[in-house]
Structures are given as C-alpha cells and as structure tokens.
Amino acid sequence: MLDGDVRELRRLAASIESFCRERGLGDDVAFDLNLALEELFVNAVKHGGCRGMESAARVRLELVEGGVAVEIADRGAPFDPTAAPAPDLGTPLAARAAGGLGIHLVRQVMRDVRYARTGGWNRVTMRRHL
C-alpha cells in the first residue's frame, strides 16, 4: 500500500527493483515497470485527489508466462488512462506544457492496458512483455 505522497516513489522504486532482482529480470524491465507505475501513481496523487490520503494506492506485480502482469489501483477520482487523449508531440517546445506525457509513456512501454472502476477504486491492469 502506498500513501498519497510523491515521496512514496522511492519505496515504490525499491519494491520494483527487488521484485525484478529476485526473479532475475533485467534493468530494462525494471525501468519500464518503474516508469509506468510511477506515472500512474503520480497522476493519482497530483490530479486524482489522492494527495494526503492514507493507503491511497496499491500495486501488484506477478511474473506470468511471457511477461509481468501489473496492477495498480488507487482511491482517487475516476480516471481512465486508456481514454486519455494522446498529447500533441508536434507542438513547438515553447508551447509545450510541463507534464502531460506520462500516460503516453505508459502506453509506449506497456501492453494490454485496461481500466476498470470498481468499489471506489481506479484499477489499471497491464503487461510488460519479456
């Protein structure tokens, strides 16, 4: 369980690192899992109303055939990342807003991204192929 605080990122990163190390998964896998989970967690804290919430999010990782099955759930406002519009990457630098790239990166590094809203939780499942 993660509290609604971006300082929890370090704990999240450490958990991902030990998950990968214990299963002999390479740095690339750890990098992608980190990237996707951090982006979704930060989104929930910054934009989903999870800031300051105790036990705001939970993460599950499971090594399955051909990949890592990933689930992240949070108690924030309903947000479906699979429905978020793609950012306009052609915008000139000066007009680009800080942020807004997170969901795009999740889609780039993960497969089978699915969303469900159940029992007051946003639940995102996805897979990192090996």
Place this chain on the structure above:
Amino acid sequence: MALEIHQREREGVVILELKGRITAGGEATALREKVAAVSAAGPTNVVLDLVGVDYIDSTGLGALVMCATSLRKNGGNVKLLNLNRRNIELLVMTKLATVFEIFTDELDAVSSYYPDRKVKTFDILDFVQRMNKEG
C-alpha cells in the same frame, strides 16, 4: 535518491553535473530552481551532464523542457550530455530528442556554443534506427 547537482564552469559555459533521478518527488523542481538560479544574472549557456542520472520520468522531462524554454527566452541555451540509452529512448518516445542537442563528449557540448568550432553531436537518427531494429 535525491538529485545531487554539482556546478562548475568551462569556457564560460555552466556545467551542471546531475546525479540521481529527475522525477516528481521534488527532484524535478530542484533542477528547475537550480537552472533559474544560475541564469538569473542574464543569458546563460548550460550543459546538463546526465551521466549520473539513471531515471527520468515525465515530470523530469517537463522540467528539462521548462529549463530549455526559460534559458532560450533569456538568450541562453541548454545542451544535454551523457544520457543513458533508456533516457534517450524517453526523449525519442516524446519527440523531445529533436529539440535538444545531445552530446557524448563534454568538450563537444561546450564547443557547440562556439560557432567556429567543429563538434560531433550524438547521431539520433542512427540511434532510432538501431532502436527500431532491436525493438
């Protein structure tokens, strides 16, 4: 890990050596504040040495963009040095690789601020072609 920033100067160019992660946990803000501080006195040319940066998230990418826009608005610029492969991939995925000059050698990065010098930039096209082949 908090972001450590070590500042030095080479031929009038401010080199910021970064170590750690550039992420939403406060590190991205630290970078933006540092760049704002070094450029407060006027147009400033900066090289960000990212050799010690193992991870950048979207907030960190946003911080790099904001550093670039604020420096360029004031007549300065920023160049990126020693990005690891995964961080270059992030720049490619977000189409930011084309808006930053990337270098693998500090002297080249510094010399790029001097129009009369020959410099070798990182070949991003070659990198993308190799990335696509491997992917």
